[in-house]
Amino acid sequence: MDTKKKIVVIGSSNTDMVIKSDRLPKPGETILGGSFYMNPGGKGANQAIAAARLGADVTFISKIGYDLFGLQALEIYKSERINTEFIFTDSKKPSGVALISVDSFGENCIIVASGANQSLSPEDIDKAKDKIREADTILMQLEIPLETVEYATALAYEYGKRVILNPAPASSLNNELLKKTNVILPNRIEAEMLSGIKVTNLKSAHRAVQAISCKGIENVGKEGAFVKEKDKYIMIPAKEVDTIDTTGAGDVFSGALSVSLSEGRSLIEAVEFANAAAAIAVTRIGAQSAIPYRTEINV
Numbered sequence: 001m002d003t004k005k006k007i008v009v010i011g012s013s014n015t016d017m018v019i020k021s022d023r024l025p026k027p028g029e030t031i032l033g034g035s036f037y038m039n040p041g042g043k044g045a046n047q048a049i050a051a052a053r054l055g056a057d058v059t060f061i062s063k064i065g066y067d068l069f070g071l072q073a074l075e076i077y078k079s080e081r082i083n084t085e086f087i088f089t090d091s092k093k094p095s096g097v098a099l100i101s102v103d104s105f106g107e108n109c110i111i112v113a114s115g116a117n118q119s120l121s122p123e124d125i126d127k128a129k130d131k132i133r134e135a136d137t138i139l140m141q142l143e144i145p146l147e148t149v150e151y152a153t154a155l156a157y158e159y160g161k162r163v164i165l166n167p168a169p170a171s172s173l174n175n176e177l178l179k180k181t182n183v184i185l186p187n188r189i190e191a192e193m194l195s196g197i198k199v200t201n202l203k204s205a206h207r208a209v210q211a212i213s214c215k216g217i218e219n220v221g222k223e224g225a226f227v228k229e230k231d232k233y234i235m236i237p238a239k240e241v242d243t244i245d246t247t248g249a250g251d252v253f254s255g256a257l258s259v260s261l262s263e264g265r266s267l268i269e270a271v272e273f274a275n276a277a278a279a280i281a282v283t284r285i286g287a288q289s290a291i292p293y294r295t296e297i298n299v
């Protein structure tokens with residue numbers, strides 16, 4: 001019998017064009033960079049692959065263009081043993097592309113041309129209703145229309161499913177969506193956007209997390225990671241590693257956390273597992289190329 005937990009990831013599929021340079025350019029500035037890489041990416045796809053490599057049975061709901069990037073991405077998902085039955089094609093829009101700059105500290109700047117990702121609709125979600133009903137966890141981000149995220153969240157809530165939201169890119173969200181979400185995973189910028197509180201230290205992180213949870217959400221995890229589990233607040237420090245590239249680290253964190261919670265661990269245990277997975281990812285170049293396998297994690 002297959003004991004793998006079922007996770008449905010709903011989100012974006014992109015191709016990443018990455019240039020490494022000593023530092024990130026300022027507005028209006030041209031700088032000479034170093035190596036160029038073209039890698040598969042997209043927050044949804046990265047999270048789907050992370051969940052699959054870390055031991056879940058994953059269905060990925062997404063939309064690609066009818067082009068080479070889209071077809072290449074589809075082949076990758078199949079090779080990762082992800083269920084691609086609900087990866088739709090938009091014949092009028094190109095597949096998503098992200099332009100990424102990475103500096104010598106591994107920090108990045110990302111700009112996304114969403115293309116077909118922006119056509120993933122509530123009607124598409126309806127086609128995958130049975131998969132959502134069968135799932136342990138539904139994992140989403142915000143690189144697809146907010147209307148689709150809201151629709152899928154309402155459906156998952158109706159079916160009594162665990163909903164995990166990585167609210168990236170930062171965007172303001174209504175309380176109705178937050179009330180139906182079990183766990184939200186904002187980074188510093190996203191936490192500031194959701195709470196209206198500038199996060200500069202532990203105290204302000206605590207206040208930001210409190211403000212977000214007042215909107216009706218029980219569990220909040222933050223980069224680093226500052227965690228609120230029901231009434232408990234705890235700071236779980238990130239592991240110290242030699243960071244090469246942080247691209248997709250939040251995606252690995254989100255995918256890993258979803259697997260661990262689906263397997264019945266507590267939020268704190270799941271954050272420790274997710275921290276360990278993300279710590280491996282930042283020591284490697286790229287998004288999907290950096291995602292670890294379950295056997296690499298000793299937590």
Ligand code: RIB
Nearest residue numbers: 014041042043098248287
């Ligand atoms: O989180 C990293 C991802 O964000 C990249 O792979 C890029 O495609 C953007 O979606």
